[in-house]
Amino acid sequence: MRQRIAELVPSLLAVALALAVSAAVVWLTGSSPLVAFAALLEGAVGSRDSLAEVAVKACPLILTGLAVALSFRAGTWNIGAEGQLLVGALAMAAVAQVGGSMVPRPLALVLGLGAAAAGGALWAAIAAALKLRRGVNEVIATIMLNFIAAALVSYLVQGPLMEQGGRYPQTDALPPEFVLPRLAPYRLHLGVALALLAALVAQFGLFRTRHGFELRAAGLNAVAARLAGIPVERRLFWAFVLSGAFAGLAGGIELSAITRRLYERFSPGWGYTAIAVGLLGRLSPIGVVLAALFFGALDAGSNTMQRTAGVSAVVVYVVHGCVILFLAALERWQRNRSQGT
């Protein structure tokens, strides 16, 4: 138990430091950090409605955070959750366009979300194959693929997938069969439950199965793992592909439950925030859920903050960036100290 609490210390410290830095940024630009944070808190947890909104905002972050956690655990750096999410949403939009109202609801959702996961997995598989077959650094490959995915979405929503009538660069609204049910009157939807389920599956898979153990071993020390007979390359490949599937699913769920249309700038950068989510969650699925809820609360609260306190909502990116920086530094500092160097 004491060790568990000790593990929480860097995360809490990083969050506290990040909030302090953002308060300084708000103060320097001539607003009151107290007023801003009060508005943020009000917007995040002030009512039942806002609590539901926190869960809604957390949903894509849980899934992309899992994507990051999974690949980082395997010792590979998937910076491409953003692109994988976009391709996932694209796959679902395409399936819905083709399927239309011909497919009954449960099947339509299974097909659509399945396509989303497959799309994300495929996009990740490109980077994984380039790494394993051609030795291409996966960080560079996934960043490049993020931009290619964004260009692809931009082209398709202005071209082949543009809405009928063609007024705006977006796809048609999904047919009702492809829409995830909501818990009226809130925007809370079934996808949140799916995301939580995914986290449980990931937690179990990572810590209670042989493949999960081998994946973690490959990440901790690839050479030792290989000597122990673990097929390291195969584990890396599947960790990457599964990671992409989670990110793709995030895109599909967001499309199906919230926006219902795909357009340029569909993602406000979930794939990059996901790195902060994964690290803050200490790369454990349960931790990722908690971290995603925290970032979801920030996100939900920041809109209220912008409206009532006049502080731009983009201040949350400062929090995201600081959390990552502080965590990365604190973790190393802790490790260096425990090794006595």
Add this chain to the structure above:
Amino acid sequence: MDEALLSGILQTTVAMAVPLLLAALGELLVERAGVVNIGLEGMILVGAFAAMVTSYFTGQPWLGVLAGMAAGVGLSGLLALPVIGFGANQVVCGAALNLLALGATGVAYRGIFGMTGSALMVGGFPSLPLPLLSEVPVLGAAIFQQPLLGYVAFLLVPAVHYWLYRTVWGLAWRMTGEDPYAAAAQGVRVEVVRAAALLACGALAGLAGAYLVLAYTKTFVEGMSAGRGFIALAIVIFGGWSAWGVLGAASLFGFAVALQFHVQALGLAVPYQAALALPYVLTLVVLALSGARWRAPLALGKEYRG
């Protein structure tokens, strides 16, 4: 194709290539010292922001340039601390820096200029035609009618090459990137070299941001770096980690970016997004074809523990 169109495309190419070239030269310097700086995008953005604010309030574009470079240096210092001080992961911290820059410039811009969103313009730099050379048909208008910063960027190419290959410091610099332990055994202070390289990279990325504002858009837009930092990362790879290679790659990618503005005028039957994706696809193809860690500094991205 008529001459005016060709000249127009070349002009856009050069204007697009200059900020890419500046940022990529910075990234080249830092990568040759063994550090990969994913935070380039954020450094361009803060450079642009600082240049905008400073020249808006002082009316002095040159102060804007200095402020842009200083902002880039400041942000790279923020990266140097965890990465070189603590040996934290370079990729993760660089990605964090981009988020930080996006948030901080967004908040600060709206804090200072209000939420109106009305476009504020700064004077910026006029173009400086060189006598005679600017009269050369087609090429003259593109290459010899630039703002001063444009010429500076091109002159930096031989300067960076000379620094890396013809000076003692350059040798120590490259050793640090290939084998920091061997470098340390020779008496090179690896941490100092890497920190210096990172700060130099920040200065050049900040300069790239200042160029965007003062010589190109004449205003600031949130997130205006628009992926240029990532294209610059690709340019360094594409250019094979050499200054001249970087010049070639920056020109090529500048051309690809310029194409998207001229696709219609050229009557090409390709969507402009194809031009948009071209630099990234090209990079992947080159990396895939050339195989593992092609000509990259051997210690690139690896933590050094002295």
